Amino acid sequence: MNTLDATLTEAAEADRAAFRAGPVDEQSRSRLAANGLDYRRVSVDGDDYPGWLQSVARGFQDGERSAEQIAASRERSGYRRLTGVYDPQAPVADAPVATIASWLSELTVPGDATVPSCAISAVTVAPTHRRRGVARAMLEGELRAAHAAGAPMAMLTVSESPLYGRYGFAPAAAAASWRIETKRATWIGPRPDGRVDFIPRERVREVMPAVHERVRRSAPGEIQVPGSHWDGFAGTNPAAEKTTEKRAVQYTDTAGEVRGAAVYAVREHDEDFTKGTVTVHYLVAETRDAYAALWRFLLELDLVAEVRAGELSVDEPLLWMIADQRAAKVTVSDHQYVRVLDVPAALESRRFGAAGRLLLDVSDPIGIAGGRYLLEADASGTGRVRALGDGESADADAEVALGIAELSAVYLGGVSPATLAAAGRLTATDEAAATRVLSWHIAPRLSIWY
Template identity: 70%
Template sequence: MSTSEIAPAGAGESDRAAFRAGPVDEESRARLAAGGLDYRRVAVADEEFASWLQAVGRGFLDSERSEAQIASIRERSGYRRVTGVYDPEGPMPEVPVSTIASWLGDLAVPGGALIPSCAISAVTVAPTHRRRGIARAMLEGELRAAQAAGIPMAMLTVSESTLYGRYGFAPAAPRAGWRIETKRAGWIGPRPEGRIDFIPRERARELLPVLHDRVRHLTAGEIDVPGSHWDNFAGTTPVAEKAGEKRAVQYTDAAGEVRGAAIYAVRENHDDFTKSTVSVHYLLAENDDAYAALWRFLLELDLVAEVTSYELAVDEPLLWMIADQRAAKVSVVDHQYVRVIDVVAALENRRYGAAGRLVLDVADPLGLATGRYLLEAADDGAGRVRPLEDDEAVDAVTVVLGIAELSATYLGGVSLATLVRAGRVQVAPGGPASTHSEAVAAASRVLGWHTAPRLSIWY
């Protein structure tokens, strides 16, 4: 089957419901119980969910949630599996000392397929309970719960990038932050037919998920966005902060079809009204014309000196649509982390940059994916994977790597050759590759992909 024929798949609602209702991991429960702690799921409909939310807010240095905020979040949290660790001996036993949330989402992978993945969020540990193994127990517990449910991948976005490597996660889809001097940039990109129009934020809330569902499988790293995130982007919840500052526009093509939309806010410069700043909260384009039209509109707004956006890809075409590339200051940071749980299922669902055979010798500190695997990629990009016996010999390039390194390469965001040069991966010749450099090049071609991955939200 060719890449163009791949149909997105993903998880069904019954799978999602079963994962939400699944028990906590018994190994982690017993480990925490030995330390006098209670590890349990929290029902979103129950009163204790309010205390769980307050603990999450405290963990991320937010202020206390109001009753209206709690009600709004509760209404939009039914998709999540919510878990907490409680200390019954503490002065506030009803408030968890550690939190985690997860849900079964769909991750877009190279080639256009969607695979079920355990999305993890709201990870906190109270500073009063650090260094008691709580975070380890909870994260390992979620990974084992995902494995038990047959989920091949886990994923998360992080506030601290050093925390998750020990659990096998690796940065796989970086994000680029842009600051563009509009007067200097100069638009030289396409000027498509069609029109840009202002729309109500409520209309943007309707459009964005529809447009996103049409295109999200085309970019590795994207996920299905929970409805609450669209509410936050559009500012359409009763408790949305600074919702009145947001403006929404849509792009309609020459045939009258809406092909893109953007939400942005303007901050005035009261010392010089010609130097206002536009912050792009979300821009979604179904095709190249919509992309060009929306960005041109934003860069040519009157009284605006700077446009900023912070969840873009590292290979945005926008850089080649402005006359002066130095008008754009681009910073790249880690963003979407992934963690392979089931090597065979994960690797067979993505496509590959070249044909070839690789032996992958994978080490996993948690023991979830340790083993030797034969990957055979065909000319059309499809891959077949099978575990190898310990003494089974295969004449192919051998790649020795940890689960974090395999996860880092999974979306095509980093070349295997880069990880070899960094000392993170070892490669041995085999098959038609008779030298080390040939083996590295061959393995890099197979595991590579032609576009950079991207995730356009935090979660």
């Protein structure tokens, strides 16, 4: 599968294909070559793919991939640009000592809009080659390649929080993990008239992508979900394990339209059969009724004492659908990291909370997007951005001095300039004015890892 979206225009698909096939960044290639390492592209259809995939698995401390898993992964990875770093001196020279994958996708931004964004994944460096600057060379290389391909943003989810700030990334959409004591929660939310029905997992593979495609553009922080992820949630990847534990339901409204679905698994309690635990693998709903009906179904399952769910919004309506909010233990952590690569294009793609003029003085440690910019947002929330020339001044409601990571942190509206100012992360001549313009009324979220 080489495309993330069947509705993509031919031009957009051509841009993505060109990025997939494009060369590695020359600056990083020569830096690694000076250390005896070969930085090169890997073909998903070629002989080098199995070695690349094995190195990714090893990099994440996972086991060896079977031939069946390699074949399934190959079939689902056509949308990715793959790169490896090879050490010609190593005994197994065809297994890269470092890996990275990237692809052009869409990131939803405030205002029911999206911006092209380069997703980065599979970042590994072998323990034998760590702390020699290999990851830095790859990350900087992919960011320059994405910028050269015209992507205004880059994005990733992370294994460890401290890794990516140095490249200008910031956590921009947090994720909430819930553990709900079901006996205590007590449903007080709506009881919609539609119906909830069990469906086979193959049907999930059809329903979930279709519903997600209809809702993702109004949820800042969400991205186009690769097909392989849906196979993962549905358990329809032939190489996946424990798929038979999964149960799936869909919600159909009174007009007969399917409006949402959920996949979950139940784990039995060792000693008490009435105290099972439900893990919600994915829940997607395009209407309020579907959301309420699916969550009510999960919270009212018999023989279950606890429901667990992750990658939820920090502002879930669910909290207001249960009588006892203390029945829910909610843990919040950093999740979707983003990085502005092109300040005017990124800012003009989103909408703003209020009219105003901000002079943004942006520093960028990698030298991709720094500069002084004038942002003018009108009363409809539409923004225009202009790069200011050397020494050029402009009237503004606030002058904001910030790093590219801080601009990336506020980009989706997940944190305000006032909070970052209080944390000593930026300065603004008028924090309230900057906050009014850059804030947004919907908490950003991301429902997957990638």
